[in-house]
Amino acid sequence: MRRRTVALAAAAPMLLLLAGCQSGPADIADGQYRAYATSGTTDPQASLVVNGDQLVVTTATGDETVTIGDPGDSYTLCPPDGSGRPRLLRGVMTIGDVVLQQPAIFGDCETTAPSRLTIVDLASFDASLGPFSFGEWVEFCDTRDPSCS
Numbered sequence: 001m002r003r004r005t006v007a008l009a010a011a012a013p014m015l016l017l018l019a020g021c022q023s024g025p026a027d028i029a030d031g032q033y034r035a036y037a038t039s040g041t042t043d044p045q046a047s048l049v050v051n052g053d054q055l056v057v058t059t060a061t062g063d064e065t066v067t068i069g070d071p072g073d074s075y076t077l078c079p080p081d082g083s084g085r086p087r088l089l090r091g092v093m094t095i096g097d098v099v100l101q102q103p104a105i106f107g108d109c110e111t112t113a114p115s116r117l118t119i120v121d122l123a124s125f126d127a128s129l130g131p132f133s134f135g136e137w138v139e140f141c142d143t144r145d146p147s148c149s
Contacts, residue, residue: 024084025077026107028068033117033140034148035095040138044096048140050117055105059095066090068105072122078109079131086120093119095138100124114145 028050035046049056053068071085078084086104093100101123108115117140124135141148 023078024082025086025109028087028105028107028117029115029142032143034143035138036114036116036141036148037139038096038098039134039136040096040098042097044098044138046095046138046140048117055089057093057095061094064093066093066103072104075125076131076133077106077118078111081131082109086122088122089119095119098136098138100136100138108142114147115142116140117142 030050030052033048033050035044038044044059046057046059048058050068055066055068057064057066066089069088069090072088074083074085076083077086084106086106089100089103089105091103093103098121100119100121102121103119104122105117105119107117119138119140120134121136122134124137125133126135127133129135
């Protein structure tokens, strides 16, 4: 019995380390979000509201309501190796100066603050870009998170 206790005690730090590693993005959480970071050159001044499978994006040109669709193919969404399947969005979206030809959205990678949602352009995927291989993307932070300033 003592040997088992010692083995469990020795394994506990490794189990905590593994539990703390995020293998992929979290689910897309309902809430209000504002533009936080972008692959573009200008701050898009955009916001979005998620309510179930409905997404309302507000930009300088107005509101656009989009249904969050089925998961797409698997990609590395949480570098260095956290893969996941972003949920597809219909139609072309323009947020600031970022044009998303084939938009898809995924939840927070849970490794940084504030909590985020990211819309990527699947058509901009290029493996040569590195671990996060999308050339066009807009990241939004959850306005309930005090770090989203």
